[in-house]
Amino acid sequence: MxxxxxxxxxxxxxxxxxxxxxxxxxxxxxxxxxxxxxxxxxxxxxxxxxxxxxxxxxxxxxxxxxPTTTLSRYLAEVRRYPFLSKEEELQLFHEYQTLGTRESAVKLILANLRVCVSIASEYGLAGIDQMDLIQEGNVGLLQAMKKFDPTKNVRFYAYAAWWVRAFVL
Incomplete structure (x- = not known):
């Protein structure tokens, strides 16, 4: 009891x-x-x-x-972070995996938030709130960060797109 x-x-x-x-x-x-x-x-x-x-x-x-809505504020914030070149991605992943630096992981995640927004917008017409889809996609992006292997010669955003889709659906 x-x-x-x-x-x-x-x-x-x-x-x-x-x-x-x-x-x-x-x-x-x-x-x-x-x-x-x-x-x-x-x-x-x-x-x-x-x-x-x-x-x-x-x-x-x-x-x-x-911007006045939550979604438009989030989109404005996401646009502030530039895309990374392949060399920058590899350098940041090397730092993240060997040294365990949190800053490099944060830079990689922030630079790829647009992937979540793009994929969530594809599924936003299903009647589900787009911010909910984006948040689920962000969780998928974090999972992709943990599982990514830079030695496979694949860009992170391409790998992350699979995880984002898996979490959005």
Missing amino acids: TQKSSKKRTPDVIDVVVNKSLSEQPNEEVHEEIIIDDAKEQENQPESEEASKDQAKWDSVSTALT
Whole structure:
């Protein structure tokens, strides 16, 4: 027989933010509220006239170019990471396998996130949320990272595509 703990779980900061902000307001309103709050804070700080003009210019650009949905923010983030050449892939895999450096593994994963997005978009028409498919594909990408053998003379993205498809389906 199991007994329930008499301790109450205190809400984490993330729980409070998610439950309060996102349940009451759509993403766009939360995003606008954050931008407005930042602007109010900046007004209270004394700045030179030139610095304030530059800041106002960048504020208008950042709000105009900022994606509002989770998927569009993720896609914008993925586009920031460049593709790797075959030599760069081999060097990073050598570092990862011989030295066990986490940084090289992260670089390889980030450079190949577009593979997950591309494959998930193929299956997104089946009525499943595209972000869920992308997340499953990311798990497949991590599995491909563990199993990849660079001596087989195959590019990592081609090998990873198989694992991503396996996890998406």
